Amino acid sequence: MKIFSAEQLYEADRITCEKQQISSTDLMERAAGQIFNWLNTRMQGAQVPIHIFCGIGNNGGDGLALGRMLINHGYKVEVYIANFTDKRSKCFLINYGRIKDVTKNWPKLMSGPDDFPEIHPDDIIVDALFGIGLTRAIEGWVKELVLHLNSSPAFKLAIDIPSGLSANGPVLDPEGVVRANHTLTFQTPKMAFFLPKSGQFVPYFEALDIGLDPQYLIETKPMASIVLKPEVKSFYRQRNKYSHKGDYGHLLMAGGNQGQMGAMVLSSQAALRTGCGLLTVHVPKCGLDILQTAVPEAMAQPDLEELTISDIPVNWSPTTVAVGMGMGTKAETAEAIKTLFAQTEQPMVIDADALNLISEHQNMFDSIPQGSILTPHPGELKRLVGEWTDDYDKIERVKQLCEKHQLIILVKGANTLVIGPGLIKINSTGNPGMATAGSGDVLSGMIGSLLAQGYEPIIAAIMGVYLHGSAGNMAATELGFEAVTASEISSRISESFLELFREEAPPQNSGSKE
Numbered sequence: 001m002k003i004f005s006a007e008q009l010y011e012a013d014r015i016t017c018e019k020q021q022i023s024s025t026d027l028m029e030r031a032a033g034q035i036f037n038w039l040n041t042r043m044q045g046a047q048v049p050i051h052i053f054c055g056i057g058n059n060g061g062d063g064l065a066l067g068r069m070l071i072n073h074g075y076k077v078e079v080y081i082a083n084f085t086d087k088r089s090k091c092f093l094i095n096y097g098r099i100k101d102v103t104k105n106w107p108k109l110m111s112g113p114d115d116f117p118e119i120h121p122d123d124i125i126v127d128a129l130f131g132i133g134l135t136r137a138i139e140g141w142v143k144e145l146v147l148h149l150n151s152s153p154a155f156k157l158a159i160d161i162p163s164g165l166s167a168n169g170p171v172l173d174p175e176g177v178v179r180a181n182h183t184l185t186f187q188t189p190k191m192a193f194f195l196p197k198s199g200q201f202v203p204y205f206e207a208l209d210i211g212l213d214p215q216y217l218i219e220t221k222p223m224a225s226i227v228l229k230p231e232v233k234s235f236y237r238q239r240n241k242y243s244h245k246g247d248y249g250h251l252l253m254a255g256g257n258q259g260q261m262g263a264m265v266l267s268s269q270a271a272l273r274t275g276c277g278l279l280t281v282h283v284p285k286c287g288l289d290i291l292q293t294a295v296p297e298a299m300a301q302p303d304l305e306e307l308t309i310s311d312i313p314v315n316w317s318p319t320t321v322a323v324g325m326g327m328g329t330k331a332e333t334a335e336a337i338k339t340l341f342a343q344t345e346q347p348m349v350i351d352a353d354a355l356n357l358i359s360e361h362q363n364m365f366d367s368i369p370q371g372s373i374l375t376p377h378p379g380e381l382k383r384l385v386g387e388w389t390d391d392y393d394k395i396e397r398v399k400q401l402c403e404k405h406q407l408i409i410l411v412k413g414a415n416t417l418v419i420g421p422g423l424i425k426i427n428s429t430g431n432p433g434m435a436t437a438g439s440g441d442v443l444s445g446m447i448g449s450l451l452a453q454g455y456e457p458i459i460a461a462i463m464g465v466y467l468h469g470s471a472g473n474m475a476a477t478e479l480g481f482e483a484v485t486a487s488e489i490s491s492r493i494s495e496s497f498l499e500l501f502r503e504e505a506p507p508q509n510s511g512s513k514e
């Protein structure tokens with residue numbers, strides 16, 4: 001699913017009106033109609049007071065049109081206008097006029113805190129103050145209005161975007177954002193919904209189809225796109241009946257040092273469960289018995305050193321390499337990585353301490369094989385790209401690094417981003433239970449395994465992140481967030497593959513059994 005910028009959405013609105021020969025007020029009627037249908041389906045005429053707070057732009061226009069439709073259907077509605085300027089939009093004015101056709105109760109014009117209404121906890125608040133037209137933080141008494149709404153426990157429904165959030169810009173003032181319980185957004189979700197600083201204000205959302213021009217939506221390159229099951233399913237490669245283990249790649253995994261061998265165990269198990277044909281693990285001598293006992297399917301290649309990694313031989317030409325898990329950052333390990341990069345052309349997975357070593361020796365960037373996938377956690381990412389000011393600055397820094405060195409870099413989080421040259425993919429699976437030790441080692445093993453099986457690097461990264469999150473979701477469903485461990489995620493990798501091919505159950509008609 002594509003994510004468009006506010007600018008692109010305005011353009012989509014314009015083209016839609018032009019092609020469908022409708023006015024922007026007609027489009028607003030359609031948009032408000034979708035919100036009305038959503039509410040009406042759920043409320044079924046219930047007389048719960050609905051307070052609609054409108055701004056003076058088109059988001060306010062949506063609120064007015066919704067108010068008219070609700071009043072027409074007998075709902076108990078109060079409409080308020082935050083009358084902070086007389087620069088009202090055309091569609092706002094048209095809908096301001098139209099609401100007067102259906103009620104004698106004109107919208108209440110608010111011009112300061114004295115006009116704020118009392119709201120009963122069981123009432124419903126509709127937030128139509130600002131939409132994607134917000135260009136600066138909400139200030140003055142309108143911010144006080146936002147605080148007033150936020151102080152109420154009443155259910156808050158935001159139209160298009162919670163007021164105070166920018167569709168694709170940083171949060172300017174976290175206090176001045178409506179804490180909506182649910183957001184009904186038009187056509188496509190906004191970038192803000194998926195980034196940590198702004199996403200926290202959008203716990204639940206639904207995108208309502210308002211019939212924007214399909215050609216524009218299909219042909220326009222989005223600023224990002226969300227990875228959903230059908231896309232991942234389309235990447236999956238069926239196994240050939242006559243294939244053998246040599247057809248599924250030989251992954252070399254290098255890492256581990258004394259006291260951190262578990263990382264390699266987790267990565268190895270995850271790699272095997274993700275389907276690579278052969279796995280060789282390269283560990284310091286002290287890790288040999290641990291690996292051979294814990295992962296009997298893997299071959300083990302001991303380092304020359306007892307406690308740390310000093311040399312990673314690749315003269316036997318593995319299909320690909322995953323390096324860095326629990327590896328430590330000793331000087332001899334840095335040398336081993338430099339040699340590995342110099343001797344390897346094919347893209348590899350670079351994780352954990354290998355990334356920390358690259359951060360310490362920035363000249364190593366130039367020798368990383370193109371197409372390699374870097375899987376930093378937030379701390380490692382900070383060391384790689386420097387301190388960022390906000391989520392968008394972080395993305396920009398990562399994009400530049402990807403483009404400069406032709407790399408794929410993950411920005412891990414509630415919605416992990418897979419960023420490659422010219423592309424941002426937003427993962428849709430995963431949960432807070434996965435914020436646990438070793439979870440990243442499992443992910444690196446999965447991506448390395450997919451890469452070894454011949455999936456293109458960008459596909460291996462997207463698929464690995466999606467399946468990892470899906471396995472984590474199944475673990476959380478069965479165990480609860482707290483009990484999710486890396487091993488529990490890994491043991492559900494098989495389920496995450498099977499889930500790709502599970503059909504959604506058709507909707508049940510609960511009344512049909514009577």
Ligand SMILES: NC(=O)C1=CN([C@@H]2O[C@H](COP(=O)(O)OP(=O)(O)OC[C@H]3O[C@@H](n4cnc5c(N)ncnc54)[C@H](O)[C@@H]3O)[C@@H](O)[C@H]2O)[C@@H](O)CC1
Binds near residue numbers: 031059062134161
């Ligand atoms: N045909 C269309 O263009 C459609 C527009 N729609 C609605 O229109 C919204 C966008 O409307 P607008 O572009 O009118 O903008 P908004 O209604 O989001 O904002 C209103 C105006 O307030 C001003 N403003 C921005 N930040 C401010 C601040 N912090 N304090 C005070 N004033 C500020 C801006 O000049 C902006 O134009 C969408 O989010 C959506 O709800 C929908 O009705 C769908 C169709």
Ligand SMILES: [K+]
Binds near residue numbers: 129131159161162163
């Ligand atoms: K809003």
